[in-house]
Amino acid sequence: MEGPIKGQFYRLKKQDIGALIAYLARNFVVWAPTKDGGALQFTPIKLGDKPQLEYGKIQLGPKQIFFPHKEILFNVKKGKAVEPKIKPVAVVGAHPVDLIGLQRLDEIFSTPPQDYYWQKRRQGSVIIGIEPTNNKYFSDTLAYYPLVFDLFLHFHHKDSYLVEIHPRSILAQKIIKQKIFTETDLAPQPKQTNRHFDQILSDPLKVSQIIENSKKSKVWQDLEKICLNCGICTYVCPLCYCFSTKDTISASGDKCKRCRYWDACTLAKFSEISGGYNFRPAPGKRLYNWYYHKFVRAVKERGKIDCIGCHRCTDFCPAKIDFRKIIERLAKEQKVI
Ligand code: SF4
Ligand code: SF4
Known part of the structure; x- marks a missing residue:
């Protein structure tokens, strides 16, 4: 920097x-x-x-x-x-x-x-x-x-x-x-911040380890009972970027178009493959995957977590699921805080 x-x-x-x-x-x-x-x-x-x-x-x-x-x-x-x-x-x-x-x-x-x-x-x-x-x-x-x-x-x-x-x-x-x-010669005053939610994200490696070690935690099963599988957390996240593509072909076969549209790994259909088999049928598994991608895979691939602490996933979640509280609960379970 x-x-x-x-x-x-x-x-x-x-x-x-x-x-x-x-x-x-x-x-x-x-x-x-x-x-x-x-x-x-x-x-x-x-x-x-x-x-x-x-x-x-x-x-x-x-x-x-x-x-x-x-x-x-x-x-x-x-x-x-x-x-x-x-x-x-x-x-x-x-x-x-x-x-x-x-x-x-x-x-x-x-x-x-x-x-x-x-x-x-x-x-x-x-x-x-x-x-x-x-x-x-x-x-x-x-x-x-x-x-x-x-x-x-x-x-x-x-x-x-x-x-x-x-x-x-x-x-x-x-x-x-x-x-x-x-x-003008004027310059703005230094900004005061109030980002209380930064604390838990300030150590990406620690967060990454907490999530990686949490696969079998009961936290994911508990979340399953309240998550509505709506995908809003993913859509509003400035760093979620999964998409699907769809081809539409005219009946005569001479015209077609390819569209892409936002998809969300928290949605049930996301992990469904041909034949109807779903390799993440439980919402808890899908939520774990969302956290895993943001906090583990992103760090392994790019050295950064895929979260900038904007808080939208919590503010707009209809089930009021707060990602910071989940990470904190997992950290307590693993006795790392
Ligand atoms: S916004 Fe909340 S209820 Fe909807 S999928 Fe995400 S965690 Fe579940
Ligand atoms: S707080 Fe992080 S995970 Fe949640 S919407 Fe913002 S960037 Fe995405």
């Missing part, structure tokens, strides 16, 4: 956010948090829409923009595969924890075999981050580069943001030339 933030700062009046979006919309599909049907979520916005950039929590981060929950990979017509056009995107209003999530998915999807569609969407995209309104969601790691952003909006004044530009972003240098930005 490199040293703490030493960026270059500009001021942007909040009333000029619309002008920034209009500028970006000339070349990008602009995604920003909006209240769509009541729930705040990232959506493609049109000129004149009012995004809600200042927020504490959002159910789905920007993962879905670069890895849509359903997408056509290609169509085949007259024996020729045609890929749908992918337009460059600008994401406005991503929290630091989600910037780290994007950075980690960049690493995961760049590991051979690279994910062609992720790379294609990420290349040439613009990311504008923003400070969360609740410091519970502010990641300690924002203090370090490299972090995936072009511009970052720090809270500064009720009418304006302090805009940090990433020193290695060529696109940021171009955007910042717009007249809505003014240079």
